[in-house]
Amino acid sequence: MNFQVAIFDMDGLLLDTERVCMDAFSGACDFLNIPFIENTYLKIIGCNAQGIEKILTDGYGHLTDYEPLRKAWMDRYHPIVETQAIPVKEGVLELLNWLKSKQIPIAVATSCHRELAINKLKLAGLYEYFDHLSTGCEVKQGKPHPEIFLLSCATFTGFT
Template identity: 30%
Template sequence: MREKLKKIQGVVFDMDGLMFDSERIVQHAWNVAGRQMGYGDLGYENMCHTIGFNVVRRQEYFLKKYGQNFPFEEFKERYREAYAAYVKEHGVPAKKGLHELLRVLKNRGIPMAIATSSSPAHARGNVEKEGIGDYFVGMITGDMVTEGKPSPEIYQKACELLAIEPSKALALEDSLHGIQAAHKAGMVTVMVPDLVQDSGLIDGILDGKAESLLEVAQWMEGES
């Protein structure tokens, strides 16, 4: 891992569950929406299966699991309302070590981008509220790709945005689908687990696993 980090010329961040502690809020919102619609809690299990999916793939998943008559648009509207209500009251906290890692990478002159399956409004809102927009060259959001994770498309486009070969770019992810996407793109992969802690299914394609972004910052500082 140390030798690979020495060659890193750019870093691509996933967002939800990696930069921000937002997956637990999504889980809460899905549970609220599911109860309102008479389906009960729809959060944890479904989250674990769809983390990293864009809205199209997520809809396909729900229709396959709950039937073609599942009112996905109503579900989406209800969970977005529940999410917004929670965020308005409590905010969305940054994950441990985010600011430290951004500073380390900036000091080393390493360009950064974001690759998130979320909408542009959601992604920009998080970045602006946290005051970290100036760190990033730009972002690739879910509406900018035709195939969501685990397709490599979003990471390929992020590397193009950074003008860096994927083999010289580090992908930071919390999800199995995200790691699969980055690996297929040819990137160095590091997982920082969030809701899904077990990396057994992807250990064979992982270059590293960190407890937090702070640990990643310490790794990168050691390479300066």
Template identity: 30%
Template sequence: MSKGVIFDMDGVLVESEEFYYQRRIRFFEEKGIVPGSDNLLDHVGKTDRGIWEMLIPHDSHLRQALHKEYKTYREAHPIDYPDVLRKEVPEVLGALKEQNIKVGLASSSARKEINQMLSATGLAPAFDYVLSGEELKESKPNPEIYLKTASALGCADYLAVEDSVLGIRSAKAAGLYTVALKQSYPVDQSESDIVITDLRTLLNMI
């Protein structure tokens, strides 16, 4: 039976969620604007569009203007992907390849961010298929991102690896066995099938 593993990116492969959150909050503080939410958990697992609709919920013109400014701010304050890459990721991805297991990446992040992470860490060859939520009409918790990734990989059986509530719901709605990677901050992962503390545990589950 052919098997596939589909990974989320932020919070799973890279410990980036807190960096992204802190960068947005600093931007709003420097602009002297109160964001729609300064709760970390409200920022986790959403697409870029979803995050900005939350940050500026009632003024689309201000949202568009700030978002444009933030793109410049983000370029000036980049994340160091190799620094936030979980140390066990290369080992785990390499072991999956050795077992001829198809590997997919299904992330709510923008395609540009995904490509930057893959390039900076050298992980691009490890993935058989990569999909960004911004390329879909609806991203997580809609199951489309997982359904499309699973279809592209063409396996008989799948395992999804997630961290956020929205991501877990997306994978479960797609009918995938869903593993949640425990985070350093409190997040409800009770809807997953199992919670693990180290990605290497996956190698005993395949």
């Protein structure tokens, strides 16, 4: 195959953050004395901030306001991901090294905020592998819409 660029999602694909995020959300629910609604939570995976707010407001709006839930959740999540290396998923380093050896440009397209994404990648020892980073703050449509991946493609000459 003739690869011209490789674009990766970050959370759940490169880094095993999904479990950390769900545990923090469940802890926030416990703190606020509201049930952890797994089906609602699973719908937010991969969404940008606007998508997450809509899904959680729809799913939890009758139980609590969004902002206190988000605050309790982030109060648990950020101290972990801002200071600890999240485990790199199996096979990621081998794949990134192979792509670099073939001089294939590598990008990350993540729903995460830029500063947090950079920090997570640096703590995990992956940041230097990437030629470009696209974040959820730069697009209108959250995943699964392909806008963020198309944005990453557009950064490399000849890709649209």
